[in-house]
Amino acid sequence: MKKTLCIVLLVALLLPVSLVAQGSKESASAKSAVEYTPVGTFPIVKTPITVDIMVAQPPCVEDFNTNRFTKYMEELTGIKVNYIMIPEQAATEKLALVLASGDYPDAFLGFAVNNTLETTYGAQEGLFLPLNKFYSKEWMPNMMKAFEEFPGGIGFMTNIDGNIYSLPRLEGCYHCSNQAKMFVYQPFLDKLGLKTPTTTDEFYQVLKAMKEQDANGNGKADEIPLAGSIIGWSDQVERFLLNSFIYCDLDTNINANADDNVGYMMNGGKVDTAVNKAAFREGLAFINKLYKEGLLYNGSFTQDSSQLTQLVESSAQPVVGFVAGGWRGQFATIGGERFNNFRAIAPLKGPAGVQYSVAFFQNPEIGQLVLSSETKYAEAIMRYFDFMYSPEGTLLQRNGFKGEAWDWAKSDQVGLDGKPAVWQQLKLWNDKDPQNDTWIQTYTAAMTPSLKNGLASKPMTQDNPEYYLPGNNEKTLFDETTNLYKPYEDTSVEVPVLKYTAEESEKFSTVKRELANYIRQSAVKFMVGSLDVNDDKVWNEYIANLEKLQLKSVLDIMNTAYARQYK
Amino acid sequence: MHYKRKELLTDRVFSVMVNSFLFISLVIVLYPLLYIVACSFSEPQAVMAKKVWLFPVNFDLISYKAVFTNKQIGTGYMNSLYYMVTGTVVSVLLTMLLAYPLSRKEFYGRSVVTKLILFTMLFTGGTIPLYLVVRNLGIYDTRWAIILPNAITVWNVIIARTFLQENISDELYEAAEIDGCSDIRFLFSFVFPLSGAIVAVLALFYAVGQWNKYFDALLYLQKQALYPLQIVLRNILIINRNTPSMTVDVEAAIRAQGLSETIRYAVIVVASVPLLVIYPFVQRFFVKGVMIGSVKG
Numbered sequence: 001m002k003k004t005l006c007i008v009l010l011v012a013l014l015l016p017v018s019l020v021a022q023g024s025k026e027s028a029s030a031k032s033a034v035e036y037t038p039v040g041t042f043p044i045v046k047t048p049i050t051v052d053i054m055v056a057q058p059p060c061v062e063d064f065n066t067n068r069f070t071k072y073m074e075e076l077t078g079i080k081v082n083y084i085m086i087p088e089q090a091a092t093e094k095l096a097l098v099l100a101s102g103d104y105p106d107a108f109l110g111f112a113v114n115n116t117l118e119t120t121y122g123a124q125e126g127l128f129l130p131l132n133k134f135y136s137k138e139w140m141p142n143m144m145k146a147f148e149e150f151p152g153g154i155g156f157m158t159n160i161d162g163n164i165y166s167l168p169r170l171e172g173c174y175h176c177s178n179q180a181k182m183f184v185y186q187p188f189l190d191k192l193g194l195k196t197p198t199t200t201d202e203f204y205q206v207l208k209a210m211k212e213q214d215a216n217g218n219g220k221a222d223e224i225p226l227a228g229s230i231i232g233w234s235d236q237v238e239r240f241l242l243n244s245f246i247y248c249d250l251d252t253n254i255n256a257n258a259d260d261n262v263g264y265m266m267n268g269g270k271v272d273t274a275v276n277k278a279a280f281r282e283g284l285a286f287i288n289k290l291y292k293e294g295l296l297y298n299g300s301f302t303q304d305s306s307q308l309t310q311l312v313e314s315s316a317q318p319v320v321g322f323v324a325g326g327w328r329g330q331f332a333t334i335g336g337e338r339f340n341n342f343r344a345i346a347p348l349k350g351p352a353g354v355q356y357s358v359a360f361f362q363n364p365e366i367g368q369l370v371l372s373s374e375t376k377y378a379e380a381i382m383r384y385f386d387f388m389y390s391p392e393g394t395l396l397q398r399n400g401f402k403g404e405a406w407d408w409a410k411s412d413q414v415g416l417d418g419k420p421a422v423w424q425q426l427k428l429w430n431d432k433d434p435q436n437d438t439w440i441q442t443y444t445a446a447m448t449p450s451l452k453n454g455l456a457s458k459p460m461t462q463d464n465p466e467y468y469l470p471g472n473n474e475k476t477l478f479d480e481t482t483n484l485y486k487p488y489e490d491t492s493v494e495v496p497v498l499k500y501t502a503e504e505s506e507k508f509s510t511v512k513r514e515l516a517n518y519i520r521q522s523a524v525k526f527m528v529g530s531l532d533v534n535d536d537k538v539w540n541e542y543i544a545n546l547e548k549l550q551l552k553s554v555l556d557i558m559n560t561a562y563a564r565q566y567k
Numbered sequence: 568m569h570y571k572r573k574e575l576l577t578d579r580v581f582s583v584m585v586n587s588f589l590f591i592s593l594v595i596v597l598y599p600l601l602y603i604v605a606c607s608f609s610e611p612q613a614v615m616a617k618k619v620w621l622f623p624v625n626f627d628l629i630s631y632k633a634v635f636t637n638k639q640i641g642t643g644y645m646n647s648l649y650y651m652v653t654g655t656v657v658s659v660l661l662t663m664l665l666a667y668p669l670s671r672k673e674f675y676g677r678s679v680v681t682k683l684i685l686f687t688m689l690f691t692g693g694t695i696p697l698y699l700v701v702r703n704l705g706i707y708d709t710r711w712a713i714i715l716p717n718a719i720t721v722w723n724v725i726i727a728r729t730f731l732q733e734n735i736s737d738e739l740y741e742a743a744e745i746d747g748c749s750d751i752r753f754l755f756s757f758v759f760p761l762s763g764a765i766v767a768v769l770a771l772f773y774a775v776g777q778w779n780k781y782f783d784a785l786l787y788l789q790k791q792a793l794y795p796l797q798i799v800l801r802n803i804l805i806i807n808r809n810t811p812s813m814t815v816d817v818e819a820a821i822r823a824q825g826l827s828e829t830i831r832y833a834v835i836v837v838a839s840v841p842l843l844v845i846y847p848f849v850q851r852f853f854v855k856g857v858m859i860g861s862v863k864g
Contacts, residue, residue, distance in 0.1 A: 059802035062638070063791070087798060089805070090785035097698040097786060306615075306828065314616040333612060334821045432806060432819040434638070470820070 036379060039138060043078030044383045051377050051384075052105040054084040054098065056091040056112075062436040069397055069438050077384050079377075083109075092117075099127050106375040110443040113166060113367030115159070119502055122165040122370075129371040130163035134382045143389040146170050146446030152496070153364045155565065160499045167385055168364035172449035175477040178485035179326040180239040180358045183342040188215040188223075188321050199349040200244050200286060207295040210321040218317045225321040226290060227297035227312070230524075231255075232305025233326040237296065238287055238527065239358060240324050244350035245283035247493045248274040249358045252301070252524050258509075258516040264495045264558065271495055271558040273551065275519050276543055279352065284526040285533045292529060301524050305330050312338060327477060335470045343468075346484040357488040363497060368443045385444050391422070394445040399429055400438045413456035416478045422454025453478065498561040508557055515549045607631070607832035611825025614832075630833035633826055634803055642792055643799035647778060648841070650795055654714045654777040659769045661719050666727035667758055670735065688721045694786070701787050712787035713780065713795070720776070723769055730765040731758065771849045778842060800834045 035046040055064050064070055064083035074080055084105055086094050091111045098104065099121060113121070113128075122128035135154060137144050147153045150170055157164050189196065189206070192213055197203040207225035209215075215223050228237035230253050242248040251261035263275040274280045290296040297311065297320075308331045312320045318338055322345075323331045332339035349355045369385060371378055387393040392402070399405040409421035431440045457475045460467050468476060500508070522542055525531040532538050601621060606614050610625035618624045634640060668674045669681060691697075697716060706712045735758055743753050759766070781797040788794060807826040 059806040084789060085791070086789060087785055087794075087802070089801065090782075093694065093786060097695060100695045101699055101702055103702070310615060310617050313612075314618075329820070329824065333615065334824050428819075430819040432823045434806065 034377065034380060036383075039383065040141060042076050042387075044380055045078045048078050048080055049377060049380060050080045050082055051107070051375075051381060052082050052084060053107045053109050053381075054086060054094075054105040054111075055108075056088045056094075056110040057085040058088050058110070058431075058441050060431045060434055060440045061438075062434050064439075067436050067439065068401070072396065072401075073384065073387070076387070077380075079380055079384050081384070095121075099125075104372040104374055106377055107369055107371045107381050109369050110441075111367060111370070112365070113370050115366060115499065116505060118159050118165045118367060118370075119161070119505075122163065123159055123161040124502065127373055128165045129373045129375065129378055130165060131167070131371065131378075131382070132164050134378075135164055139379075139382055140386040140389070142386050142393065143167070143446070146389045146448050147364075149448040149450060150362070150364055156363050156497060157366060160501050165370055166367045167369040167382075167444050168366055169368045169443055170364050170389070170446040170448060172362055172447060172452050174362075174449055174453060175481040176326070177360050177362050178357045178481050178489055179234045179360055180236075180243070180324070181234065181326060181480070181485065182237075182240045182322060182324050182345050183328060183331075184322050184345055185318055185320065185338065186341050186343045187318070191215055191217065196343075196345055197348060198346070200241075200351060203348050204290070204295075207290065207321065208293075211295060215321065216317045216319060222315070222317075222319050223321060224297045224311070224319050225295045226300075227308060227320050227322070227331075228300045228324040229303045229305050229308040229331075230301050231303075232308060233330055235305050235308055235323075235325050235330055237300055237324045238283075238523065240347070241287055242274075242280065242283040243354070243356040243358060244348045245286070245352070245354055246274045246277055246279035247354075247356045247358075247490070248280060248283070249494065250275065250519070250523060252520045254517060254520050256516075256520070258513040259498075262512075262516045262519055264555075265493050266495055267493075271498075271555055271562050273555065275523070276546055276551070279354070281526075281533060281539060282351070284523065287527045288529055288533050291527060298528075301528055309333070327473070329470075329473075339470065340468045344480040344484050347488045355488050356490065356493075357485040359489045359491045359494040361491075361494065361496065362449075388444050389446040391446075391448075391451050394447055394451065395423060397439045397445050398441075398447065399425065400427060405429075405438070409454070409456045414459050415454040416457050416475055417453040417482075419454070421456035422451060424456035495558070495562075496566065498558055499565060500557070500561055504557055504561070508554060511550050512554055515546070515551060515554055518545065518549055603832045603835050606829055607836050609829065611829045614828045615825060629822075630826060630829040631837075633807060633830055634800070634833050634837055637799060637803055639791065639794065639799045639802075640796075643794055643796040646793060647796035649710070650713050650780065651774050651777045651841075653710075654718070655770050655773045657714055658718045658720075658723075658773040658777075659766060662723050662727055662769055662773075663754075663759070663762070663766070665719060666724050667731055667754055669724070669728045670731035671740075672737075684721050684724060698786060707787055708789045708793070710793060713777075713783055713793075716783065716787075720772070723772055727762075727765050727769060731762065735761060767849050771846075774845065775842060796838065800838055804831060804834060 034049055037044060037046060057064065061067060064085055070081065070083070088110070095108060095111050095113065095117070098108075104127075118128065122130070134140050135144070135157075147170070149172060153168070153170070154164070157166065157168055159165055184196065188210055192209050192215055194206050194209060195202075197206045210223050210225040211221070214221065226237060229235040236252055238248075238250065238252060242250065247265050248263050249261050249265070250263040262273075263280070264271060264273050266272070287296065291298065299307070299311070303311075305325075308323070308325075312318075312323060312331050313333050313336065320331075323342070325331045328334075328339050328342050332342060347355050347357050369381075371381060375381070388397050395406050396402065403426075405427040406423055406425055409415075409424050411420070413421040413424060415421040429440075455474065458472070460472060460475065462468075462479075466472055522531065522545075526533040526542075531542070598621075602619070605621060605623045606619050607630055608623035608626055608628070609619050610627040611629065613619055613624040665684075669677055671677075692700075701707050701712050701716060704715075706715060739757065740753060743757060748756070779797065780795065781801070784793075784795050784798055807823050807830050
């Protein structure tokens with residue numbers, strides 16, 4: 001009895017294994033010859049072919065197979081793509097499942113495969129096709145041309161094993177490169193007859209004046225001179241303020257990435273950190289002083305950006321003076337009176353003359369298109385997508401059809417950057433309504449700085465009442481970034497993106513996470529005063545703990561990676 | 568006399584305290600629900616400005632408009648209803664078919680089967696093996712992929728088995744057996760009619776579980792026509808979130824900034840209504856004593 005049971009169980013165990021083994025054998029079928037036309041001409045293939053591409057579907061595109069841009073591509077290239085759509089939210093899980101099942105499509109589009117996953121699936125398991133050959137003018141002229149505007153971009157795409165496994169999305173967001181901005185509610189300054197502060201001392205005086213002199217004139221001491229939020233796009237006040245003391249990209253949000261925005265910086269050609277320096281301590285002490293005196297809103301280290309918006313918008317009279325944020329929409333109702341009256345201010349000069357604007361590198365977005373190593377249509381797929389990196393392809397894919405959604409600029413039009421415009425927008429770009437004309441989100445496209453800043457805009461000065469309205473937002477942001485933040489940017493102190501071997505990332509991922517958590521928590525504690533920043537004993541204990549959490553080893557490994565990549 | 572009056576007073580104090588305690592509990596439970604409903608019917612800007620506390624401010628259906636103008640919402644609703652009804656029937660049937668034999672002492676290998684079932688409570692194969700099973704069974708991207716995997720919950724089997732053990736007596740079975748009743752006949756003519764309460768409980772558990780199912784659909788479905796409501800609602804939330812992407816169309820951006828606040832309330836209401844409607848009908852089974860009078864003596 002027991003014996004039969006054993007055999008039955010064994011058979012039951014083995015059965016699915018043999019089934020799976022059979023399934024994977026079938027997929028490796030014979031390669032058929034595809035006839036190509038010369039590179040740079042359309043259509044790409046002489047006889048139509050069909051390619052399977054799995055795509056992470058964003059909600060703003062209804063159906064990739066019936067999409068008008070897809071149809072356009074099919075007519076242009078002669079390649080019929082069968083898009084297998086999966087919901088965007090499940091992209092990472094789905095990628096793992098599909099790769100485990102052995103039944104691959106030819107390519108994966110929009111899965112945002114990150115560097116670690118590329119190492120795992122590409123370098124280690126060989127499931128992704130290396131694309132090095134295609135990163136050349138012979139194969140992808142349009143993409144290589146776009147890369148010229150992203151110096152170091154190809155190095156960024158290269159995996160630690162020397163191969164490139166994916167095509168990027170290239171988005172040159174100019175104002176995002178200095179996103180740690182601070183805004184002031186201008187009517188408060190006007191009412192009190194104050195000038196925009198330029199140093200930390202002046203800043204302190206202005207905050208005090210706002211609080212004590214009834215800036216909104218309602219007879220109540222309800223003013224909140226300075227506010228921010230810990231979750232939200234550069235809504236953190238310390239991101240702006242600390243840079244008047246030392247260059248520091250610290251983001252105190254505990255859920256932020258453990259590799260970036262932890263306060264690492266370049267110091268004399270080596271990777272170093274700001275968080276154990278005396279100047280960093282002074283910066284924390286300054287913020288702590290604002291916090292203690294009630295000048296900095298006490299919810300700033302607990303709330304998110306929608307609560308910050310409520311704080312700015314909920315009162316009958318405006319109460320908030322200064323707010324940190326990536327743009328005004330982060331904390332005010334777009335187009336509202338308060339939105340229209342906030343003005344960006346330049347980084348403040350600190351007591352030691354330090355005045356930085358944090359540099360955020362506009363790196364290519366890796367992993368937008370990866371090819372299965374089993375595909376037999378690599379050349380066709382690469383040439384199909386190369387078209388989308390041309391200015392025309394980018395605009396067709398992102399904005400819509402020429403003559404309907406956009407057109408080339410007229411000779412008298414001026415771009416955001418004041419130079420002759422490249423293109424003009426006929427229909428406003430919008431990713432909030434589902435539609436089926438374009439792909440909206442530029443998975444594989446090149447919105448290069450020259451294209452982005454070449455958008456025709458109405459020439460307007462700041463005296464024009466329409467200048468600060470949301471319709472002119474791109475222009476406002478461009479000017480603010482150029483005039484107020486770019487002059488204080490120093491890209492040589494920001495740590496470039498570093499790549500680690502599988503062994504290094506495995507060994508250090510936990511250490512880095514713990515260290516980052518400790519640094520972020522401690523910084524907040526010092527700022528709100530639950531740790532006394534002015535007490536030498538407390539500070540020395542903090543420094544000692546940083547060492548205990550292996551700060552030195554982390555810096556060493558970063559320096560090793562830096563030397564490997566950039567020397 | 569004096570003594571009696573005093574007792575009455577304490578009684579009254581006691582009942583006042585109990586009632587006020589219950590009333591406070593009611594307010595604590597009810598207020599968030601009312602708040603959600605009020606927010607969903609309010610103007611987004613009013614919600615953002617924290618003007619809503621109990622009643623809708625500047626009554627506005629824009630959130631519901633955003634939900635119901637989505638092209639997939641209709642199919643999503645129908646799919647979810649289908650998954651809920653079919654899934655519940657399948658699950659309850661399978662659970663009872665498993666629980667009944669386990670409740671009978673004379674069932675050979677009862678403890679082995681129970682242990683095997685319990686094993687699955689502690690250890691699972693993981694996502695990838697399950698995905699492979701679904702694929703190789705040929706139910707990937709079909710409605711069965713939502714209904715069949717995890718159709719039986721071990722916890723529910725144990726509840727049902729315990730219920731059956733305590734309520735279907737051996738005497739009843741013997742009496743039926745003497746009259747020549749088969750096991751199958753006994754199951755359908757006696758066990759099911761006498762287990763209304765547990766079937767109702769199982770049905771409710773499974774129905775709620777199916778209705779909320781979201782991740783299975785993400786993994787095992789590809790055709791949009793098969794998506795349940797939860798995925799559609801999730802897409803509506805995502806498209807209306809306030810991202811730094813900065814839509815150039817200012818009107819759309821303003822709308823989305825406001826909607827990102829209120830639409831989640833509308834989505835909660837839309838997703839909860841069917842369950843709220845069903846609940847009162849099922850609830851009466853919870854309090855009803857079923858077994859009274861089934862066996863005498």
